[in-house]
Amino acid sequence: MEQYNEDELVPPSWLDRDFIEMVLRKYKSNNTIVIENLKISPGTEKGDHFASIMFRVVATYKSPSITSESISMILKTIPEEEGFKKEVLDQMLYFETEIGMYAEEIPKLENVLRNNGDNVQFGSKILYHSLEPHKVIVFEDLVALGYTCIRDRYLNADEVKLCLSKIAKWHAASYKLLTTEGDISAKKYKEGLLSRPKNEQPEFITEGFKLLIEAISKIEEFEKYNERLRNIEPSLISKCNDIFNGNMSDGNCLIMVLNHGDLHNRNVMFKFDENNKVEDVMLVDMQISCYGPAVIDIFCSIQMLFDADLRQNHRDQMIRYYFSIFIDTLRNVKYTGKLPTLEDLYSDMIKCKEFELWLAVTLVPLICAIMSKGGNVQTEDLISSKEAQIQMYLNPDFIAELRGMLPTYFCEG
Template identity: 20%
Template sequence: MDEMQTALPVKELHNLLQETLGPKMTIKSVVWKPLTNPGENYGSLIYGIDATIARNNTTEVLNLVVKIPPPTEYLIDLFNSPISFWKELIFYKKIVPEFTKLQMESGIDPDKLVQFPLYYGGRLGLTDPNVFDEQAAIVLQNLIPKGYSVRDRLLGLDLEHTQLAIEELAKLHAVTIGLKLKDSEFFKYSVMPALVHVANDTTMETVRDMLRQVHDTLKELPEAKPYINRINKTLRYDYEVDYRLSKPSEPWGTMVHGDYWSNNMLFKYAENSHPISIKIIDFQLGYYGSGAKDLIFFLLSSVQDELLNNSLEDMLDYYYKSFINSLTSLKVDTEKFTREGFDEEVKKSAPLKFGQCIGMTNVIHSVRGVVKNMEDVGKDVNFSAIGNNIRVQKKLLHILQIFDKNQWLID
């Protein structure tokens, strides 16, 4: 996409940057471009901005990513943008610094920290920075010039990418638990409010409509017929045990990312093309729950089918060992975090993620170029239909086989 020379979509960018760079910082020039294609992200508009700034008698170029709300009232309601933007703003502004502080005080090697894009500034609205409007904004470091990139969602992750993603997820869950145990007051009054669920009535109705349509697709597939009764029971259980209301078993409660799949992670590569680093992005949907929920959705949504078939148990084991190692590095007593307890969390969490696993398949495996622009999305949009193709049907059947093999469907 070409860099744009027209008016910057984000108003008063200088005020946003001055939050962290100081009041004497000035912007000399900017160039910008959209960073997401149609269908890659509906929850926000995302721009890449290269800003030439001056401060302390020096000039430098900042590579930035700026997120602002989606362009239609329907999408703002669907993603509950007033809440989701507030959650992500609090995450970067208040919670990430405490994550970093805890890890540094624990003596963890800086190269081993769970790390996030640098935060430069944010607001809920232009008129009042604490009241949501269409100019809500979060300004972060653009990781692409640093060598990071998103893996092609249609390829699936191989073993190297998968292990990096699992290890980083385990670190995120562990550092959340570490903060909960070591600074319970901050966790209770600053972290937990930011882990409120974003789902509203519009969100839940859209999700259930997606599931109804995927359910109808499965009913028409001959290969799915042996599973239909258990599919029905598992989806009914998913409906009845609303994930917004279900409570995690302690001490396993942590920050669930809520949307941990390959589009929400960026990888950096060595000269030999092997992935060596990862950063997690998009923290608008986080909630308090069992980390096993993130793990199940990640594995079923993002990992290559052959790897799932041959190494699922190995990947569960890899997560558990990484999680325990991370807790140990934070000097957290791991006695209560037994392997038996983890296996129970996986067993309880999997049926509750079945709906997300099959519901998101159409989106994740949609063919490029068939999805509407965000400006054209209204209540009539059919998210399930955008990817209903042979590839999607094959993936749905594979998810069923994995759930069946591991006894994750409700009998």
């Protein structure tokens, strides 16, 4: 059981036969359904996620009109025991956001594309959701449908391009709804990764930059950056707040969409064919989806989906690939407004460069640490103490990232 998160080894007491029977009766619109067999197990492996606990529920059921059927589901809820994870989750609107995304926004985005001949599916179907008496969401089980999460390696170029293609289509559908269809419901999603001010954020989000400076201060090759990093640190989070809240002093961004908001390799699941060639990807975990500049998702992809080689040597190629799909999709869905340009996108990237820097110095070291341990580690073990975070910054893989990242960032301003 070492591969599972400790808080997912024992399900909450309310997750029982009666609860699952109620879920199935509502989902199937059949009040005569009766559970025959029920198996509950951990839903994910260590490091797959942080802002919830998840369980895989396999149920066999019947009714007068159904002889016997089985279904595999993923149930997502929050921990009941006091601790670091519960403390963070109690402050956020993660479940409210994710329910709205799966129940309302994703179907609208998919319909824009399907009505124009693209039978896309962005994520799993939502079967049940509730905020009271427990915050809980039940999804179809993508693993049972042949999808898998890549945990022990970085994504390759084909896998990354598939992710960029799907998020570009998502953005295009959202852009059309917002700009020419008069559907502004996406603007209510304001709880993005860095929407809240510094005093309302967990320490691992706000203090990472300071720990980076402390960790590398005695590494000779980085000494020339120390002063510049110290000058940036006091205002970095507030500048990121402005990016997420639309308050950039030099003007609003040009390409505004509903963002997934948390694109990394544990939040994408792939299906492979019999020759092990990737054929589809699903996006999962939409707890911090938000309205904002499209570069939020682009920067997340660059810093959390790309490996070091893609980041350093193929960045522009991948950005152009994303943008080509974005524009082609706008044309396909019969967008009638003025098409954004690649220059618009790069302009937005410059305006929002502080968010990419924050990702690079806060979440990239976390990903490097997870990968160096073969993917089998609990995220909170890496971020719950200063000592653990310092070690992340001294990871040789992250030090190698810094060698490419710092000169590039300061050259670009």
